[in-house]
Amino acid sequence: MSEIDRAISHSTGRPFHNRSSTSLGGGCINQASRITGEDGREYFLKQNHASFLAFFEAEARALTEIRDTQSVRAPEVIAYGQAQDKAFLVLEFIEEGSSSSKSQEKMGAQLAKMHQVEQPHFGWGVDNCIGATPQPNPKHDHWPEFYRDHRLGHQFRLAEKKGRKFQGSEDLLACISSFFSNYTPRPSLLHGDLWGGNASQDKNGEPFIFDPASYYGDREADLAFTYMFGGFSHAFYHAYEREYPLDRGFGVRKVLYNLYHELNHFNLFGGGYASSAQSSIDQLLQAA
Numbered sequence: 001m002s003e004i005d006r007a008i009s010h011s012t013g014r015p016f017h018n019r020s021s022t023s024l025g026g027g028c029i030n031q032a033s034r035i036t037g038e039d040g041r042e043y044f045l046k047q048n049h050a051s052f053l054a055f056f057e058a059e060a061r062a063l064t065e066i067r068d069t070q071s072v073r074a075p076e077v078i079a080y081g082q083a084q085d086k087a088f089l090v091l092e093f094i095e096e097g098s099s100s101s102k103s104q105e106k107m108g109a110q111l112a113k114m115h116q117v118e119q120p121h122f123g124w125g126v127d128n129c130i131g132a133t134p135q136p137n138p139k140h141d142h143w144p145e146f147y148r149d150h151r152l153g154h155q156f157r158l159a160e161k162k163g164r165k166f167q168g169s170e171d172l173l174a175c176i177s178s179f180f181s182n183y184t185p186r187p188s189l190l191h192g193d194l195w196g197g198n199a200s201q202d203k204n205g206e207p208f209i210f211d212p213a214s215y216y217g218d219r220e221a222d223l224a225f226t227y228m229f230g231g232f233s234h235a236f237y238h239a240y241e242r243e244y245p246l247d248r249g250f251g252v253r254k255v256l257y258n259l260y261h262e263l264n265h266f267n268l269f270g271g272g273y274a275s276s277a278q279s280s281i282d283q284l285l286q287a288a
């Protein structure tokens with residue numbers, strides 16, 4: 001029995017013997033596969049270098065925290081650990097179905113419910129990663145400072161290490177509070193990496209979200225990222241707004257929140273993301 005089979009057997013209380021495994025596409029960072037046991041049970045398996053163990057542990061914790069809200073479905077965590085030179089994470093396998101207006105509407109309403117789950121502090125107390133970039137999540141009482149130091153400032157520092165200094169970055173960090181003059185964000189439970197590739201629906205049209213980079217923060221950050229690559233329909237936004245209306249200043253802060261992802265994409269992949277980030281900075285400095 002392999003280490004992974006043993007972990008599944010231990011967690012489920014029934015012996016699991018892997019019969020076959022099929023590699024899955026769609027992921028950006030990890031090797032994902034569907035594994036089937038001799039008894040027909042199926043699981044979703046993610047593997048990466050052993051140094052990813054802490055990230056898998058954080059992902060498992062986030063998935064459990066999302067599931068505990070009983071708002072939007074997230075895969076159940078079966079096991080995680082290290083097998084030989086690899087870290088692994090085993091989750092409930094959820095067969096995907098096709099998207100519909102109804103499933104989008106449900107997802108909007110359920111995400112709004114999840115965002116109503118709050119903690120006293122911003123941050124999370126556990127660091128995780130966004131893509132493959134480490135994401136610091138210290139607990140913090142003040143959102144604009146948290147966002148300045150641990151989101152934008154963090155990504156600007158990583159970019160500088162790669163030799164890229166963005167024009168106006170310091171001015172933007174210095175005036176960050178101006179984007180929050182009439183708005184007080186709440187520390188909501190966030191998915192943290194909510195693009196279309198991390199949200200889906202099962203065969204019955206029930207939405208589910210996965211691959212989180214959770215922390216407690218302004219819910220607008222989750223909403224903003226749904227717009228960056230698309231994949232969410234009008235029904236999704238309409239249902240969200242009905243359940244938990246957004247503040248009117250979201251339109252400007254959306255740019256501020258997606259700048260974090262543009263910088264992260266630049267730091268991970270380089271290329272044209274630098275000019276997207278620079279034009280967001282220019283736009284924000286004009287609005288400030």
Ligand code: ADP
Pocket residue numbers: 024025026027028029030031032044046075091092093094095096197198210211
């Ligand atoms: P990565 O961490 O590499 O980005 P993901 O967690 O996004 O990997 O998973 C890769 C793909 O596997 C997703 O695009 C999705 O289609 C599918 N997937 C993710 N979680 C599950 C699951 N629990 N059950 C079935 N398929 C899943």
